[in-house]
Amino acid sequence: MVRIGFVVEGDCEKLLIESANFRTWATPQGLEICDPVINARGNGNLCNKRMNVYIEKYLNEAKPDKIVVLTDLECDPCVTQVKQRIGNQRTPNLE
Numbered sequence: 001m002v003r004i005g006f007v008v009e010g011d012c013e014k015l016l017i018e019s020a021n022f023r024t025w026a027t028p029q030g031l032e033i034c035d036p037v038i039n040a041r042g043n044g045n046l047c048n049k050r051m052n053v054y055i056e057k058y059l060n061e062a063k064p065d066k067i068v069v070l071t072d073l074e075c076d077p078c079v080t081q082v083k084q085r086i087g088n089q090r091t092p093n094l095e
Helices: 011-018 020-029 048-061 079-086
Strands: 002-008 031-033 066-070
Touching: 002 011, 002 048, 011 020, 020 031, 048 066
Parallel strands: 002 031, 002 066
Antiparallel strands: none
């Protein structure tokens, strides 16, 4: 099993990841969803300064193998710019 932590943009994404249906789907995929799902409470909080706080919290508490950031494009024209906005020294290999 691969332990996955999620940092999400808002309440809707948090509800999805915490749902029983999503967790039921994840298990046969070899995924274990770490708790808590971290709600950044808005796209503006998914910036490189704040990401360190979320990542450190996860690494110290839930100890996931991977951390997934769930966000949308907002006003950014492409995925590359979103990656640049949320990337930092702890996330050098955003996929």
